[in-house]
């Protein structure tokens with residue numbers, strides 16, 4: 001059996017990664033989402049085990065010390081990591097997985113998974129990014145400033161990604177991501193057949 005494909009989605013905070021991925025999963029079930037672990041406090045409505053595994057800093061450190069992550073990073077002041085077991089088992093069983101992680105995490109994945117596919121979601125403009133973060137209203141003003149400051153440097157890394165997708169309209173960004181997934185699956189299938 002051939003291995004599954006690892007997809008990595010990055011982009012600045014507030015660009016709409018979560019929103020667009022939700023739309024992808026509404027339309028398309030041939031890829032699975034890897035639930036990350038984080039020390040960030042849950043936002044209203046977020047569900048443990050679905051949005052994230054919300055853990056204490058000591059639990060996070062224990063998981064990291066036990067080599068339990070394929071990558072981890074401190075992002076905007078909190079720790080985030082991709083649990084290794086789920087991703088490795090899924091890929092070994094031929095299932096395709098998508099990670100929603102920051103640029104530092106993506107850099108780490110690049111070192112260990114040479115053949116992953118990297119997608120960067122960009123906002124139509126910086127003002128619109130700010131507007132989306134303000135409207136979401138999930139962070140304090142200070143935390144929002146940190147996220148916006150980090151966004152400027154994150155955007156400079158977009159050239160390291162295989163695909164750039166502009167999230168102007170949620171539907172068209174989701175469709176584009178599905179097209180990319182389908183194209184990559186077909187490419188691997190054609191390679192396996194030849």
Ligand SMILES: Nc1ncnc2c1ncn2[C@@H]1O[C@H](COP(=O)(O)OP(=O)(O)OP(=O)(O)O)[C@@H](O)[C@H]1O
Nearest residue numbers: 012013014015016017018019132136167168169170
């Ligand atoms: N295409 C769009 N047009 C207008 N608003 C959007 C669009 N996509 C997402 N949004 C809104 O922007 C806000 C941020 O979206 P979302 O939480 O999905 O971003 P994110 O990239 O996952 O952020 P973070 O990295 O901080 O988790 C949300 O309020 C969402 O409803």
Ligand SMILES: Nc1nc2c(ncn2[C@@H]2O[C@H](COP(=O)(O)O)[C@@H](O)[C@H]2O)c(=O)[nH]1
Nearest residue numbers: 036037072073075080081082100101102105
């Ligand atoms: N390196 C990793 N980054 C991750 C992971 N899970 C999420 N993230 C990134 O963190 C920021 C902030 O997310 P938020 O939910 O607090 O708004 C965002 O850029 C995510 O992509 C992970 O496992 N590893």
